[in-house]
Amino acid sequence: MLTKTFSSAVYGIKATTIGVEVNISSGTKYYIVGLPDNAVKESLQRIESAILTVGYRMPRQKIVVNLAPADLRKEGSAYDLSIAIGILAASGQLDTDRLKDYLILGELSLDGSIQPIKGGLPIAIQAQQDGFKGIILPQQNAREAAAVNQLDTLPVSNLKEVIDFFNGDLNINPTRIDIESEFRQQVDNYDIDFSDVKGQENIKRALEIAAAGGHNVILIGPPGSGKTMLAKRLPTILPPLTLNESLETTKIHSVSGQLKASSSLMTIRPFRAPHHTTSDVALVGGGNNPQPGEISLAHNGVLFLDELPEFKRSVLEVMRQPLEARNITISRARFSVDYPASFMLIAAMNPCPCGYYNHPEKECICGSAMVQRYLGKISGPLLDRIDLHVEVTPVEFKELSNARVSENSAAIRSRVISARKVQEQRFADHATVHSNAQMGSKMLREVCRIDETGKQLLSMAMEKLGLSARAYDRILKVARTIADMENEKHILNHHLAEAIHFRSLDRENWAG
Structure with missing residues (x-):
């Protein structure tokens, strides 16, 4: 007897519906066809044990399972439940009337319990688009899949529940959530705040500018000066995620597989901080079964690279293209997948190997050549993509002991949101540009015009401070953001002066 159930495969962040065709005929062997990997081939052993454990029989005949379309690679254990239901239906142990209405996914344990899967949300989105009535999946994945409206999300914990449901002996209540209400309640749920930071007003100002224009930042300073503490609080002043951004990030x-079972949506901007020993594949994504890397997990949020010169050169260089294109394409012989990667980069580093170059009190033991060699680990093309270079100095004791409460994140965020609204109006006709940092060269000439006085100031700064040519566009972008924060239509001289101040690493002889 031939029956058909439906499952799903995830490629990139998009799902494809897979038809699971099961045919039982005379013979003795089991076959799975349709480009299955080892995890799929091994499923028959798990399925047989699970079926016997819950009190049903495994047919002792020839069983052929076809996963269609047959030219797509099938990977992972999420097909177990769909194949098991197909075998039971083909052997006459299960009613087939409602099989066409539901997508069925889950990994089976030997005792018939169902383990969680990856990609519940994109699978549910595709199920709705394909016109399915509902989706049957592990209980741990129910809340994320329930974010999709007009689709019954049926959570199950063991194979017996699924069998009883299709036989009409059990009614499974769909998981339902009010996605907009839940999103509004949790959108500002941060445990840290800028009011925790004592002093460092200049650095806070730089991070506010970065947040307002979507600019990348590098913080240079000695150990213990607060670089990591400040970086971790950057998401708290970024504009809240929109519902669409939240869905895409989720x-x-x-x-x-990094979404918590209790979560339905990610409501705060992600903050990713990979260790400096990470590999280039871990950073950008990939592997035999391509998975998102850290730059994609930081999409719509912040990627923090602490101790930047300690990262391998090859790891840092693979970020250059995603920083410009805001997505990453991973290609394989048979297919390629695209992952979004629109993130803010914030990096932190010591100014030299010992960490005390330019320190107001402690003496640096590194020679100028050693300092230059240390800074040279960061390539020019990568620095070219970082708009603000900020020197961080240690906080004095009187600042640390001051009882005055610093400005909180909510107050800073309100100014950031106002500046972003100005940019939204400016770039309303450009689908791929949302902030000043994303402007191309042509748009930069139109938006960042300066008068003759401003040109003279910029010319003098480049000559006197030894600023490189690549600093020119970056200064204009940052100056445009500062003007937006003051709701000024034109870039004024003090906007340029402040932007020039934040280009430390472009100054000649900065490291001696």
Whole structure:
């Protein structure tokens, strides 16, 4: 007897519906065809044990399972449940009337219990688009899949529940959530705040500018000066995620299996801080079964690279293209997948190997050549993509002991949101540009015009401070953001002066 159930495969952050065709005929062997990997081939052993454990029989005949379309690679254990239901239906142990209405996914344990899968949200989105009535999946994935409206999300914990449901002996209540209400309640749920930081007003100002224009930042300073503490608080002053951004970010974390079982949506901007020993594949994504890397997991949020010169040169260089294109394409012989990677980069580093170059009190033991060699680990093309270079100095004791409460993140964020609204109006006709940092050269000439006085100031700064040519566009972008924060239509001289101040590493002889 031939029956058909439906499952799903995730490629990138998009899902494809897979038809699971099961045919039982005379013979003795089991076959799975349709480009299955080892995890799929091994499923028959798990399925047989699970079926016997819950009190049903495994047919002792020839069983052929076809996963269609047959030219797509099938990977992982999420097909177990769909194949098991197909075998039971083909052997006459299960009613087939409602099989066409539901997508069925889950990994089976030997005792019949169902383990969680990856990619519940994109699978549910595709199920709705394909016109399915509902989706049957593990209980741990129910909340993320329930974010999709007009689709019954049926959570199950063991194979027996699924069998009883299709036989009409059990009614499974769909998981339902009010996605917009839940999103509004949790959108500002941060445990840290800028009011925790004592002093460092200049650095806070730089991070506010970065947040307002979507600019990348590098913080240079000695150990213990507060670089990491400041970087971790950057997401708290970024504009809140929109519902669409939240769905897109949740899809990426769902595919990578990093979404908590209690979560339905990611409501705060991600903050990713990979260790400096990470590999280039871990950073940009990939592997035999391509998975999102850290730059994609930081999509719509912040990627923090601490101790930047300690990262391998090859790891840092693979970020150059994603920083410009804001997505990453991973190609394989048979297919390629695209992952979004629109993130803010914030990097931190010591100014030299010992960490005390330019320190107001402690003496640096590194020679100028050693300092230059240390800074040279960061390539020019990568620095070219970082708009603000900020020197961080240690906080004095009187600042640390001051009882005055610093400005909180909410107050800073309100100014950031106002500046972003100005940019939204400016770039309303440009689908791929949302902030000043994303402007191309042509748009930069139109938006960042300066008068003759401003040109003279910029010319003098480049000559006197030895600023490189690549600093020119970056200064204009940052100056445009500062003007937006003051709601000024034109870039004024003090906007340029402040932007020039934040180009430390472009100054000649900065490291002696």
